[in-house]
Amino acid sequence: MTARHRLTLRSDAAEIVRMTAWIDDLRGALDLSPRTVHALQLCLEEAVTNIVSHALKPGTPQDVRIALWRDRRHMNRGESARHGGVSAA
Numbered sequence: 001m002t003a004r005h006r007l008t009l010r011s012d013a014a015e016i017v018r019m020t021a022w023i024d025d026l027r028g029a030l031d032l033s034p035r036t037v038h039a040l041q042l043c044l045e046e047a048v049t050n051i052v053s054h055a056l057k058p059g060t061p062q063d064v065r066i067a068l069w070r071d072r073r074h075m076n077r078g079e080s081a082r083h084g085g086v087s088a089a
Helices: 011-027 033-053
Strands: 004-010 063-071 075-083
Touching: 004 011, 011 033, 011 063, 033 063
Parallel strands: none
Antiparallel strands: 004 063, 063 075
C-alpha cells in the first residue's frame, strides 16, 4: 500500500502557510517536481480557502484534513472537514 501523508488544519485561512510548507517538505518523499509542488499548493490553497470560507459554519471550530499520496502513475489528494481538535500526522 502507498504511504499517505496527512495534515489536519484548523478552519482558519492563516493555516494556508503551514499547508504550503508541508507540501514543500513532501517534495522528496513523493518525488515531486518544483512545478508539481507549485501546482499542488495553488490547488490546495484554493480548495482549503473555499472550504473555510464557504463550507464551514463561521465561528465553529472544525478541522480540514488533507491527504497526499502517489501511486505508480498519479498524484492523489483528498480533503475533508470535520468538527474537533487539531492534529498533524
